[in-house]
Amino acid sequence: MLVEAVYWQRLVERTLCWIAVCIWDLMMIHFHLDHCGALPYMSEMVGYDGPIYMTHPTKAICPILLEDFRKITVDKKGETNFFTSEMIKTCMKKVKAVNLHEVIQVDDELEIKAYYAGHVLGAAMFHVKVGQQSLVYTGDYNMTPDRHLGAAWIDKCRPDLLITESTYATTIRESKRCRERDFLKKVHDCVEKGGKVLIPVFALGRAQELCILLESYWERMNLNIPIYFSLGLTEKANHYYKLFISWTSQKIKNTFVQRNMFEFTHIKPFDRSYIENPGPMVVFATPGMLHAGLSLQVFKKWAPFEQNMVIMPGYCVAGTVGHKILNGAKRLELENKQTLDVRLSVQYMSFSAHADAKGIMQLISWCEPKNVMLVHGEAAKMDFLKNKIQQEFGIDCYKPANGETVTIQTLHNIPIDISLNLLKRAASFAGLKSPDPLKMRVLQGALVMRGNKLQLMDADQALKDVGLKEHNLRFTSTLYVEEDGASEKLAEKIYTLVKDKIKDHPTQYSTDGSISVSDVMITVSGDDEETKSVLVTWSHQDEELGSELMEILKNELPVTME
Amino acid sequence: MAASTNRNKGSNFELTFTILKRVVRTLMDGKMPPDDTIMHNFIDCLKRNGFSPEDVIKTELDSFANSVVNGYNQYDPSIVSFAINIQGWLVEDPAFYCTFSQNVTEAFSRVCRDTKSGNMCETVILTSLFDCFIPLSKHKGGMKWIVHEGMVLAGLKLLNSCPSIFLEKTIIDFICCVVEQLGCTSVECIPIFENIQSDLDTLVKQKTTRPFAAASLKLLEKLCINKPALQTNLLTSHSCTINSLFTLLFQPYNKNSEAVVRIIGDVFKQWSQNIDHIETNIMESFISQTENTLSDLVTGGNIEQAQKLAACCLNIKPDSKLYIKCCQLHQEPVYWMFGVNKDLNLLSEVVVRSIMKDRSRCISIISQALDSNVLPVTVVIKILRCTLIPGEHIDGTLTSYVLNNTKIQRKCLEYLIKANNTTITDKDGICIKEEHTAPVCQVLLDLYKNDESYSMISSLCGELMIKHLPYIIYDDNMSQDLSDIIQHHLSAVKWEHRDNTVELVGKIVHTYKDNFNMVEWLMKCRLPNLIWFSLKDNESYVRASAVASLFMITQCSQLFDNLKDATSLTEDDVLMEIINMVKTDTEAFARRSAMKFLFEFFKSKSATSERQSLDIIPWVVVECIALALKDFDWEVKIAGLKFVLAIFTNLILDQSLGKDSADLHMVESCNLDRNLTYITNILCYQNFYDILIGTLDDCDNTVCEKSLHVFTEIQSVLNTLIHGFKKSTLYVDESCCSKLSKEKDEPSSYKKMKYCNCPSRDDNARRMNTSLENSDRQLYASNGSNDNTDQYYCDKVKDKDSSNSNDDVNKCSCYNEKRMCNNRRETYVSDTLKKIAHIDLTVYKKRLNHDEDTVTKLLSISDDILSYTTTLCDGKEKISDCY
Numbered sequence A: 001m002l003v004e005a006v007y008w009q010r011l012v013e014r015t016l017c018w019i020a021v022c023i024w025d026l027m028m029i030h031f032h033l034d035h036c037g038a039l040p041y042m043s044e045m046v047g048y049d050g051p052i053y054m055t056h057p058t059k060a061i062c063p064i065l066l067e068d069f070r071k072i073t074v075d076k077k078g079e080t081n082f083f084t085s086e087m088i089k090t091c092m093k094k095v096k097a098v099n100l101h102e103v104i105q106v107d108d109e110l111e112i113k114a115y116y117a118g119h120v121l122g123a124a125m126f127h128v129k130v131g132q133q134s135l136v137y138t139g140d141y142n143m144t145p146d147r148h149l150g151a152a153w154i155d156k157c158r159p160d161l162l163i164t165e166s167t168y169a170t171t172i173r174e175s176k177r178c179r180e181r182d183f184l185k186k187v188h189d190c191v192e193k194g195g196k197v198l199i200p201v202f203a204l205g206r207a208q209e210l211c212i213l214l215e216s217y218w219e220r221m222n223l224n225i226p227i228y229f230s231l232g233l234t235e236k237a238n239h240y241y242k243l244f245i246s247w248t249s250q251k252i253k254n255t256f257v258q259r260n261m262f263e264f265t266h267i268k269p270f271d272r273s274y275i276e277n278p279g280p281m282v283v284f285a286t287p288g289m290l291h292a293g294l295s296l297q298v299f300k301k302w303a304p305f306e307q308n309m310v311i312m313p314g315y316c317v318a319g320t321v322g323h324k325i326l327n328g329a330k331r332l333e334l335e336n337k338q339t340l341d342v343r344l345s346v347q348y349m350s351f352s353a354h355a356d357a358k359g360i361m362q363l364i365s366w367c368e369p370k371n372v373m374l375v376h377g378e379a380a381k382m383d384f385l386k387n388k389i390q391q392e393f394g395i396d397c398y399k400p401a402n403g404e405t406v407t408i409q410t411l412h413n414i415p416i417d418i419s420l421n422l423l424k425r426a427a428s429f430a431g432l433k434s435p436d437p438l439k440m441r442v443l444q445g446a447l448v449m450r451g452n453k454l455q456l457m458d459a460d461q462a463l464k465d466v467g468l469k470e471h472n473l474r475f476t477s478t479l480y481v482e483e484d485g486a487s488e489k490l491a492e493k494i495y496t497l498v499k500d501k502i503k504d505h506p507t508q509y510s511t512d513g514s515i516s517v518s519d520v521m522i523t524v525s526g527d528d529e530e531t532k533s534v535l536v537t538w539s540h541q542d543e544e545l546g547s548e549l550m551e552i553l554k555n556e557l558p559v560t561m562e
Numbered sequence B: 001m002a003a004s005t006n007r008n009k010g011s012n013f014e015l016t017f018t019i020l021k022r023v024v025r026t027l028m029d030g031k032m033p034p035d036d037t038i039m040h041n042f043i044d045c046l047k048r049n050g051f052s053p054e055d056v057i058k059t060e061l062d063s064f065a066n067s068v069v070n071g072y073n074q075y076d077p078s079i080v081s082f083a084i085n086i087q088g089w090l091v092e093d094p095a096f097y098c099t100f101s102q103n104v105t106e107a108f109s110r111v112c113r114d115t116k117s118g119n120m121c122e123t124v125i126l127t128s129l130f131d132c133f134i135p136l137s138k139h140k141g142g143m144k145w146i147v148h149e150g151m152v153l154a155g156l157k158l159l160n161s162c163p164s165i166f167l168e169k170t171i172i173d174f175i176c177c178v179v180e181q182l183g184c185t186s187v188e189c190i191p192i193f194e195n196i197q198s199d200l201d202t203l204v205k206q207k208t209t210r211p212f213a214a215a216s217l218k219l220l221e222k223l224c225i226n227k228p229a230l231q232t233n234l235l236t237s238h239s240c241t242i243n244s245l246f247t248l249l250f251q252p253y254n255k256n257s258e259a260v261v262r263i264i265g266d267v268f269k270q271w272s273q274n275i276d277h278i279e280t281n282i283m284e285s286f287i288s289q290t291e292n293t294l295s296d297l298v299t300g301g302n303i304e305q306a307q308k309l310a311a312c313c314l315n316i317k318p319d320s321k322l323y324i325k326c327c328q329l330h331q332e333p334v335y336w337m338f339g340v341n342k343d344l345n346l347l348s349e350v351v352v353r354s355i356m357k358d359r360s361r362c363i364s365i366i367s368q369a370l371d372s373n374v375l376p377v378t379v380v381i382k383i384l385r386c387t388l389i390p391g392e393h394i395d396g397t398l399t400s401y402v403l404n405n406t407k408i409q410r411k412c413l414e415y416l417i418k419a420n421n422t423t424i425t426d427k428d429g430i431c432i433k434e435e436h437t438a439p440v441c442q443v444l445l446d447l448y449k450n451d452e453s454y455s456m457i458s459s460l461c462g463e464l465m466i467k468h469l470p471y472i473i474y475d476d477n478m479s480q481d482l483s484d485i486i487q488h489h490l491s492a493v494k495w496e497h498r499d500n501t502v503e504l505v506g507k508i509v510h511t512y513k514d515n516f517n518m519v520e521w522l523m524k525c526r527l528p529n530l531i532w533f534s535l536k537d538n539e540s541y542v543r544a545s546a547v548a549s550l551f552m553i554t555q556c557s558q559l560f561d562n563l564k565d566a567t568s569l570t571e572d573d574v575l576m577e578i579i580n581m582v583k584t585d586t587e588a589f590a591r592r593s594a595m596k597f598l599f600e601f602f603k604s605k606s607a608t609s610e611r612q613s614l615d616i617i618p619w620v621v622v623e624c625i626a627l628a629l630k631d632f633d634w635e636v637k638i639a640g641l642k643f644v645l646a647i648f649t650n651l652i653l654d655q656s657l658g659k660d661s662a663d664l665h666m667v668e669s670c671n672l673d674r675n676l677t678y679i680t681n682i683l684c685y686q687n688f689y690d691i692l693i694g695t696l697d698d699c700d701n702t703v704c705e706k707s708l709h710v711f712t713e714i715q716s717v718l719n720t721l722i723h724g725f726k727k728s729t730l731y732v733d734e735s736c737c738s739k740l741s742k743e744k745d746e747p748s749s750y751k752k753m754k755y756c757n758c759p760s761r762d763d764n765a766r767r768m769n770t771s772l773e774n775s776d777r778q779l780y781a782s783n784g785s786n787d788n789t790d791q792y793y794c795d796k797v798k799d800k801d802s803s804n805s806n807d808d809v810n811k812c813s814c815y816n817e818k819r820m821c822n823n824r825r826e827t828y829v830s831d832t833l834k835k836i837a838h839i840d841l842t843v844y845k846k847r848l849n850h851d852e853d854t855v856t857k858l859l860s861i862s863d864d865i866l867s868y869t870t871t872l873c874d875g876k877e878k879i880s881d882c883y
Helices: A005-022 A039-046 A056-075 A085-093 A176-192 A206-221 A233-243 A250-255 A272-276 A293-302 A321-326 A357-367 A379-393 A420-430 A459-466 A487-501 A540-556 B002-007 B011-028 B037-048 B053-059 B061-070 B077-090 B094-117 B123-137 B140-149 B151-160 B165-182 B187-205 B215-224 B228-237 B239-248 B255-273 B280-299 B303-312 B321-337 B349-356 B359-372 B377-386 B396-402 B406-421 B434-449 B455-474 B476-490 B495-512 B516-524 B527-534 B540-554 B557-567 B571-584 B588-608 B619-629 B634-652 B669-684 B688-697 B701-727 B736-745 B749-754 B759-782 B789-800 B807-838 B841-850 B854-871
Strands: A052-055 A095-098 A103-105 A110-116 A124-130 A133-137 A161-165 A196-200 A227-230 A267-270 A281-285 A309-312 A331-333 A339-341 A345-348 A371-375 A396-398 A446-450 A453-457 A474-481 A507-509 A515-517 A520-525 A532-539 A559-561
Touching: A039 A056, A039 A085, A052 A056, A052 A110, A056 A085, A056 A095, A056 A233, A085 A095, A085 B455, A085 B495, A085 B588, A161 A357, A176 A196, A176 A206, A176 A281, A176 A309, A196 A293, A206 A227, A206 A233, A206 A267, A206 A281, A267 A281, A272 A293, A281 A293, A309 A321, A321 A331, A321 A345, A321 B854, A357 A379, A371 A379, A379 A396, A420 A453, A446 A459, A453 A459, A474 A540, A487 A507, A487 A515, A487 A520, A487 A532, A487 A540, A520 A540, A532 A540, B011 B053, B011 B061, B011 B077, B011 B854, B037 B077, B037 B854, B053 B061, B053 B094, B061 B077, B061 B094, B077 B094, B077 B123, B094 B123, B094 B140, B094 B151, B123 B140, B123 B151, B123 B165, B140 B151, B140 B165, B151 B165, B151 B187, B151 B215, B165 B187, B165 B215, B187 B215, B187 B239, B215 B228, B215 B255, B228 B239, B228 B255, B228 B280, B239 B255, B239 B280, B255 B280, B255 B303, B280 B303, B280 B321, B303 B321, B303 B359, B321 B349, B321 B359, B321 B377, B349 B359, B359 B377, B359 B396, B359 B406, B377 B396, B377 B406, B377 B434, B406 B434, B406 B455, B434 B455, B434 B476, B455 B476, B455 B495, B455 B516, B476 B495, B476 B516, B476 B527, B495 B516, B495 B527, B495 B540, B516 B527, B516 B557, B527 B540, B527 B557, B540 B557, B540 B571, B540 B588, B557 B571, B571 B588, B571 B619, B588 B619, B588 B634, B619 B634, B619 B688, B634 B669, B634 B688, B634 B701, B669 B688, B688 B701, B688 B807, B701 B807, B701 B841
Parallel strands: A052 A095, A133 A161, A161 A371, A196 A281, A196 A309, A227 A267, A227 A281, A309 A345, A371 A396
Antiparallel strands: A103 A110, A110 A124, A124 A133, A331 A339, A446 A453, A474 A532, A474 A559, A507 A515, A515 A520, A520 A532
């Protein structure tokens, strides 16, 4: 959650740069605010009027988070020039929802395609193709399935550039099962001793994952200690999880018919009056960094008691109460010079859903990019991963700093249509041999531009089409060879030599003594005792072959002069 | 000045020094938080803290910055960057500059030397360095030092091969600052323009282009835009630069040419605004150069580039040759494409035909022409129509390009909206004339019909349609069409369409509520009913819009009556529906809209009602406000508080809810009584008072702030009320509240006062009696009965003993009961008012100001930095990892 105005400005700055750099239209990767927080600002205040693409769940959930963001930013003061609820609505009206794997043709050249990214409900990676160049922007993704979401997946799209997050650039994360066991044990131990457990969460994402975890555990252990979640955001969030069930993990989808995992039986809505209730309980309350709202209110009441516990399941921005207690603060200064003794147990358990180093490498091996760019991570760790990628995949890897420009070379193929006649003729030259995909074959023809399309066609046909006469341009070169004997003898020698050296082209020895190698003609003349002249002539189409033959003759024959 | 105020904070300030020293030492040890946001916050906080130079020395911040910058290569770049930022702060303020400038510039010498020699290329450090030069250059001595050190040239050198856009931007800002300080004709600025020229020469020769504008062009743009003096200098003394700019336009269209067009465009703009700042002959030469460039671009077939240049020249005099040429350039290709006029003067047919073969070129040229606003309305209508149905006599290829093209549709609509807003114009064809109305309306209806269209298009369509609605409803066919379309859209699958339509209906009602024909049409189309049904829409945004539109309907008595008749509803039913929305809607957006409805509804009602405004707010609404004050959404709570404030302040002062000011002395004393009663009744209603007090302690700061404001206002109004009493001829020896509280202590005081011989006291007591009576009656009314006095007493009698037929006895008994009831209430009312009057708001004020206390904030951030850096060595999974 972004709580500081400065952070907000920087976020906008970064987003603006991103837009300015490479994007013609906006693709919102998922609903987290570090990805979509500046969207209404862009569309309603800066004046971006192009299309905005999101997956259906992101489009549904994004306004909730934006409202939350707005509240916090305005609430924290200092930010008067901020987007309004009405602006969020207007912005959301401009959003075009996309389905996974649906190719969206934005304009003639630009197309986009979304892939499942895990991480949070509706998160997507986007494959963007402009003409022949393409890139994949992963946003945040998770390569291991969790309680409620599946793993990210992408096909072998071989983009020119893969821009991947690298939050866990060097970490191989321990099994999530261990973390889950640990979490459940801590909660259970605390409530068994009569303590209260506070779990500050953001409305969407981890809250649902932990709810499923506790719900199934409570059922398994037959516990009847109340679990509450704060009404409002989470309730609506759960609604969206139910609505977009096809975006959740395979297990949830499979069991959906029997039982919807998001319909909790043990978890009940929370009311502020329950704060003072005696006895154990577990409470999920927003926001997740304990900087305002109900979670902070509950924390203030429960913090002075040793038997209670607070479990922080995610990152806390500096300056928040969450951050302070995670750093071991035992006494907090509250408003009006009051202090709060933090005696309850503070636990930190990361349920962050980012790909670890192994996951990042896996994604690279799946989509086979030609270049990789690392973003969203710490410089030193990114350096390590960069080297690892370069070594393992033999491709270039970049890790530009914010605002740094990177130039990446890509191949640009120009597609052309080829006339059938030309192909047939080329095939006839090659004989019955089937084409070898590993070997390049040269095809001669006239390149004709029609509008913005290119066509390679038979030169005669092209000339006929445009009503021009053919003019042949031939290159001629004469070699003088010191060789005794009849010229026929030298011609035979050349024929044998050429036949031996050039195997891909048909070579013929004519009755008049001339040798033809494809369209290249070699004629030998001269008396028996004299220096023989070898005339080599070829058209400009056979420039390559002609040059090769000249080299062979010069090297293999006693040439005196050229 | 701020320093002196901080001096008073004493021990807290000393604590700040100690902690800052610790922060400085930690950073000196090379420990830096991974999240640089905190360091930016730290500097911002330092700047706001009002330190004096002595304070800075005490904190050792200056010596830290100097030693880090001096030995910059021994530290992490982020620490060096932070230290340079500190130095930037130390030279910003004139008082600081005198104390620290020498040390700062000395510390910079090494890093500057390495920058010039190219040995220092860390972008983070360079960005901070040039950023720091900006405040430094604002001091005469600082500028002298910068020039002497050759940092302007170093900046220019870096600009040519800048790896970072942030560094590039900073250097450009720095150079602009230098030019601004020294003047563009100064000797020191000559290298700047030379460098720009040389860079432009290179750009002209370049065969390949980058996706960004060249740094030198960005610099030139920043130097020139909105600066007539610099533009004059450029035109008079840097003709080569101007030539290069025009030459760049012949390159394929890219960011460079965009920048060039902006520069040229601004020259024309400035010239059109202030014609004297450039000599006529120089400007003529510039115009001629522009004309030639346009001609050359057209000859070369580069129509898009020519159009872009032409668009920026449209600022000049409309009758000039260049202006006419620019208009032609936009009009001709479009006329030709859409068969308006096949005669080409400026362009050749071959060129236009070649454009027609390329979709993106075609769309670009049409869009440019629409943007330029030089096309006649008829042509724009034709283009818009072609986006809907294949046009006659129009090339099939072009039809395939423009059909359903959202971009063209949007440009056309924007053009028409602009034209619609223009009433008087000297440019032919720019405003919508009477003869255009029919085709415009028809094409709008056709466009609006499409429920697959992009939401933005239907929104623009609606906006334009409102203006032409009188015409549309005049035509039977169109009127029926529009009615069908609106009804169809109100049940569209996409919520965006439903919402746009509901909003449109609201706007129509708002605009034409006094237009008889329009109101008739709205009723004929059953639109009020449809809006009523939209209150149950699945999408909260639509529900919210429906509430807003319903409010508009309630403001038109005919429409509101129509709604009530058609749905067999009463006004109370409508209100109950809205109140239910506040109570039960799951979405805050809808609840906010419902609260706004209630507020606006009663505000307008109190403004128009002949009855006393305090009588018109039913208790069920008060109950609803109480619920809103406990809502989960902060803005619903704010809306509730706004309502409370309006009731308490304006009603007390006997004003309608909408009025801002009130003169208490003008208010009659009998009204004061009634109003006082009303307030107390609200406060006493269920636990309203507790809920209201609770908002002062709300978990949302903004709510606390608003609540504090509400209480301050209420206290002030109560004081005003008391003041009013004192000013009046009536005798009041104590404040109203203290009087009431006194009554609590002496239950019989009311009785005593009643029979007191003193006339003034008697008046006062009678007034209080009336007040309490009213209060009781109000409560009675809230239980479902009306507030008719006779009915009130009759009911009371019936309640007591329905079999008793003796009216006099009954009345007497009723009065006695009433008096007893009043005595009971008095205690509670006096308690409540006493509580409000005596709430110590300073506690809450302090709490809210706590966040703004910069010293506390600085301490908190310092703590965070220290805690970050101490956890850095932890081997476990980092907390900072888990975003």
